[in-house]
Amino acid sequence: MSGGVRRGELVIVGGQYGVGKTIFGLQVARNVVHNDPNASAMVVCYEHDRTHLLMRLLCLESAELADSRSKLTLRKLSQMLTGPADGVGLIQYLRTLPEYKRIVDIVDSYADRLILVKASGDTSDIRRVGEWMEEAAPKDESSHFLVVVDYLQKIPVDLLKLAPELEVTTFLTQSLKEYAMSLNIPIIAIAASDRDGLKRKRMRLDDLRGSSALQYEADIGLILSNKHKIVSREHLVYNLVKAEQMRNWVVFSIEKNRAGRNAIDLEFALDAAHFRFVTKGNFVRDRLVDEKVTLE
8 A cells, every 4th residue: 555544544445244344444453553652543333332342352462472372252252251250350350361461461552542432323423423533633643543434334414414325425435534634644434335236246446335435535445355255266166175265365455546556456364263364465366356446
C-alpha cells in the first residue's frame, strides 16, 4: 500500500462472510497499539460485544507468543468462565496461571490505548460514531490514531430521508471520509456484500452494497477471499493435498489504491482458532479465477 494506511484516508474492506474481515480489523488495531507505545486505536463494532473482542485478543496474543505452551481458544476461555474459580473474573484468574500471566501482561500494555466500543444498530448513528472518534482522537497530531468500523452498513440512518440503499451507503461513506479528513486519521470500514456478490465465485469491490459510493470515496479498496474458492481449477485437481491447504489461506486483493499500486493479490495464512492472520505473507503465484480487476 506504499507505506500502509495513511492519515485522512478511508480504507474499505470487503469479502465473503466468514473470510476474516473482523479478524483483520481487530488485528490491525491491535498491531498499531502493540508496536507503537504512543499510538492508540478504536474499534467500533456492531457485531460483537467488548467481552467477546477481549477474548479474541487473548487468543491472538497466546498464539503470537512463540514460547506459549498452551494457546488459548474461545472454548478454553469459556470453560474458565464457568469453572471452579467462582467469584473471580477471567483476567484475574488468568493472572494466577503462570502460562497465561504473560498474555494478560501484554494485553495490559496497550489496554488503555485500544478502545473497544459496542455500537448499537438502533442508536449508534454516524453522528454518535463521530463523537466517539472526536473524543478519543489525540490532541497531539504527532500521535497515531486508527479507527476501525465493523461494519459500515449496520450504522443506523433515518430511512425516511434515505430510503434507497445506494443513498444510505453514499451518506455513510461520505461521512466517514469527512471524519477521516477533518480529524486527520485513518479509518478502516468493513463493508457487506450485496446479494449478487455473495453468489459470485470471486467477490470484487463493485459487488459490495452501495458499490459506486464505496469505489468513489475509498482511498484503498481491499477484498478478502478464501484462496480455495478463487484459485483456478487446475490447482485443485492435480494436487489435492495443496488444494486442502488453500482453505486456510486468504487472498488480499488490493483493487484500489490512490497512493500506490493496485491490482495486487497477496496471501496470508489464517489462524482462525486464534483470530489472527500470520503476518508473513506472499504474493499469490497461483492462477486465480476472474483475473480482471474493476478499477475506479
